[in-house]
Amino acid sequence: MAEELKPVNEDDFKQLKERMSLIASADPAQYHNDFSLKRYLRAFKTVDAAFQAVIKTNKWRSEYKVADLQNDSELIAKYSDKARVLRHRDLVGRPIVYIPAKNHSSSDRNIDELTKFIVYCLEDASKKCFEEVVDNLCIVFDLNNFTLSCMDYQVLKNLIWLLSRHYPERLGVCLIINAPTFFSGCWAVIKGWLDENTAGKVTFVNSEMDLCKYLIPDILPTDM
Template sequence: MAAGGTKIKPDCQENVESLREALKKDSDMGEQIKDVPDKALKRFLRAHLTVPEAHKVYVKCEKWRHKYGVENIKPEDPAIQSELATGKGIVLEERDKDGRPIILVTVQLHDTKNRDMEVLTKFTVYMLETLSKLSDQGEMDNICVLFDMKDFSLRNMDYQFVKTLIMLLQRYFPERLGVCLIVNAPTLFSGCWLIIRPWLDERTRKKVAFIYSEEELSQYIRLDVLPRKLF
C-alpha cells in the first residue's frame, strides 16, 4: 500500500527504500540516487506523505536545482556579495540548542522599495543551500531561522519576498525549516501576520514561535552565541 497513494510513515526504512527504488527506475535520476542519504529521502516523505508524491516532487526539485544552477552560486558572485554586505542575513557560527544552524535576519535592514527581487531570490537560495549543507553535517537536518523585528516598519514588509521564501521552502527545500523564531514583533506586525499566516500549511505554522523576552529566546538559543543583544 505504501507504494501507492496511501499515507505512510516517513521514517520507516521500507518506505525510504521504496522511494529510492522508484527514483532508480526514473530516467531523469538514474544511478545518482544511490549516493543520496536516507535522511534526504525522509524529508520528502515527511513533506508529501506518499511515495508517488515524494517521487514526483523529488524529481521536480532536482530538475529545478540543475536549471537554476544552485551548485554554481558562489559567495564571490556580485549579487551574493551585494546582499551579504547589507548584513540583513547572516549565518551564525554556533547552532541552536537542538543542533540546528542559525540564520539571523535583521528585518529593519530590508527596504522593499530598494531591492531587486531576482537578486534577493538568488541570495535566498544561496543562504538556504549553505544552511542545508551545514545541517547535513549534524544530527539535525533542518535549520533555525531567527527574524529580529526590532524597529520594524511597513517599508520592511515585503509580501512578495515572503511568498517566494515560502515557495522555496515548500517546493525545493522541504522539511528544512526546523523552527522559525520571530523576535521583537511590534503590534504593527500583527496585521501583516494575519495576511501571511494562511499562506503557511499547518505543519509550518507549528514551527513558528513569537519571542518577547530573553528567557523565551534562551529556550531555543544560547544568548552568548548571538552577535548582539536582541532585547
C-alpha cells in the same frame, strides 16, 4: 528541545529509494541521501508524490544553477545585510539563518537577485546540518527597529515556496524576536500562506529568557 521527527513508512521509503537508485545510476546528479528522501516522504506523504517532488527539485536545481551561487561573490556581497548563516548553532544543533527585518524593503532590492541570495543562504545552512543528529534549520527573524516599510511580502512568499517545494522539512523552528505590536497585522496575512505544519513551527519570542530556550542570545549579530 528538538521536535521528534515523524517516522516514515519503511516500505514507502524502500520503494522511493529503489526508484531514485534507478534514476541516480543513470545520472549521479539525481542522487539524494536517505535523510533527504525521508524529508520528502514526510512532506509529500506518498511515494509517487515524493518521487515527483524530488525530480522537480533536481530539475530546478539544475536550471537555477544552485551549485554556482556560492561562487557569485557580487551577489553575496550586495545582499549580505539581508540575511546571514551564523557560525554558531541553536541549542539542539540546528544551523541558524539570521534575518534582520529592518534591512529589508521591497523598494530596495531586485526580487530575482534577492531570491537567489535566499537560496544561497538555505544551501549554506543545509550543508552545515549534522544530519545524523538534526537535519533541519533554525530561522530567526529579528524585528528590532522594524517598520511597515520593511515588510517585503513577496520575499516571504518566495521563501515559503522554496521551503515547501525544494527544501521540504528543512525548517525546524522559526523564531520571531523583538516583534512590535503592529506586526500582528502582518502576521495575520503571512499565516494565511502557511500550512498547519509550518505555522506550528513559528514561535514568537517575547523575552530574552524565552529566547534562551532556543539559543544563546549573545550569538546573534550586532553588526547588521
